[in-house]
Amino acid sequence: MRIMETTVPDLDGWPCRSPRQTTGILLGLSLLLAGCGRSVIQDGAPDRQVDVSGIPDAVPRVEPRSRYGNPESYVVRGRRYYVMRSSRGYVERGIASWYGTKFHGRRTSSGEPYDMYKMTAAHKTLPLPTYVRVTNLENGRSVVVKVNDRGPFHENRLIDLSWAAAAKLGILGKGTGLVEVRAIDPRHPEPRTLHASSSKDDRDSAGSRATVKPRLFLQVGAFASRANAERLLRRLGLEQAFIVPGYSRQRRIYRVRIGPLPSVEQADALARRLDARGIRDPHVVID
Template sequence: MRLAAAALLLLLAMTMLLAGCGGARTKPYHGEGDRQRPGRTGGAGGDGFRDDLSKSQDSRYRDGSDSVPDDVPDVSKLVEPVPKVEPRSLYGNKSPYTVLGHTYNVLPSARGYDERGIASFYGNKFHGYKTSSLETYDMYGFSAASTTLPLPSYARVTNLENGKSVIVRVNDRGPFHQNRVIDLSYAAAVKIGIWPKGTGLVEVRGIDPAHPAQELPPAAVVPSAHPGIYLQVGAFSDADNAERLAQRLRQANLGDVQVMNADVNGRRVRRVRVGPLADVDRADQVSARIEGMGLPRPQVAVD
């Protein structure tokens, strides 16, 4: 009970708990994963390292930057987690919570969750440190971090560019890098081809073991060599408001701007989107420019 109370005090003293790592034989990681992951806490690792929670996030980890092992794991020999009903973690499920000025709400369950977006991954720097749920992060397991899915929960992540998929157990918070929908463990990234590039376009479908009959139908994802990346800047019921925003974006020369009609809960809305954009790097650049115009952070849409 004393350990639990101490952990609770640490939780209250920190804005967010997230995962960490350290490893021996490594090489630099040049991907586009979340390099600004705040609030990750750690613990004793297999080689005796210990995370000092009194240190700042910039100095907490042994490694200054993320990296990946020299040896790529044979993911065909790794077993995917089997979704099962688990109690909600006592840690990492505070809702709402705010990180880097953005507020997030944790979903009550993974049931019905179906999002497309950009995935990143994390590796050696966080290996062996604690995740937001106070589990130990294992980059060789099939796990993931999400800003909104409850901890723990399960999801199937599919690479939209090659059709490869993996079931992951979500036990961490993140990624808080703009425009990322999920942060995969190193092994999960290797399995679906997000490694070594660092990012990829994915579909994330929640799995709710408590209600298997109510899961979304397992429709096959048809891979595309060039899925379209769009940034949704706003959605309006008033057509004039949508057109005013679209015109402002066109004047900024950010790319093609579209106003698309959509029905949301029986209500007609006009979605203002920029795209398609050439790649993830371009999407990040345009997103930063949009925020620099004083507009809200755009949402990534992949079609």
Template structure:
């Protein structure tokens, strides 16, 4: 097993952590990181590693990753310490820790309790409590509205596989594909986005809803059956200010 530098995300569960007494001015205006292709970091990406007697396997690729679970956050206790990737942890940056995603990976995290969504860059390992999915920086938790309560139920969607323009990396188009442009707990929000897209001549748009208490309403464009058509729609989405998209292959 490679010896990892594991920062706040793998701290003993009884370690007390906190954020600042008062959020600093401008915290809500920190730009979200722009998803882009990066080489794997030199540190923090072994095939597998063990923490607290449990073995974790690092994913070969983040492409297509989507999962729901509990998010927590870490702050002052580890501010300035080294992360698993070797970078310095900054509790005011929009970053995160995950046990299995390659470092670095860009993900969109959606707080399922209030529909707030944010792009963060995963550059650390953790959390290692069995009921936790992702550990966010203090700034990210603050922006998602759960810094005071400590945890929240979230959806994590990988944005890896993006090209420099912010859209999905296409590769060859084999069969119909759709472009996902949003996911909401509130169906009215999804329908509002659908109307906005249609007003920009972005069609066809469908809202695909999951049933159940924690149902999700996903806004997707398509099906699209050619690379030219996909690139045209991606251009219109960028013109509409929507860059965080993902391809869904049927």
């Protein structure tokens, strides 16, 4: 269970959930007005027992790009997001969250109704629809979901899973999980991999195969000059801060990271403290 806030985005885009859609300009306005008022409403799980082992993964299929939910860019809470032209080759690690009863039955950004019992997800920039495999890096369990919505707009969250997908991945209890998200090309079959299961034996087996425990870091800067990286390191004054030399686009780069951090909650708290010190937009790195 988690608390979610809906926010009125700028007119440049309309990624909020639960819109009532019409056409043209009226469509955009209805998306802004129907479900995006400023309010804090409790989200949660269904009030009945559901056997998620009987809920099948999404089946990737070739579909046209959604008519709705794919603006070139949009703005939420003062930040602009750019929708990717293609999901080909997309792989990213980050923090997954989930959403449930608060949005059940409401319109998603693509225009499809949100069904918390289906294998779907929200992503800020992937084209709608996109099929992705989401793997829980902490227990090895994996599911295929259809991305048909926009979000999550909480800092340092990569993907917002439907309740069913989160249940199958085993992240309901904590509310978040460390995941890898990998786009699937529906035109080419995917190699077989470990799938999620709700039985205890299968969960234990999956956990035993997730042999490398993921480590969570916050990256707070990346510089072409090592001297600048060292300057930030001194400003941080944190024992866990360090410099990671590397390359980006064939150029030498020095990344400043903090960690490993013991939990998502610790990473969130640290990000807030850094922001208060004027160190903006740290982002999560998982290895």
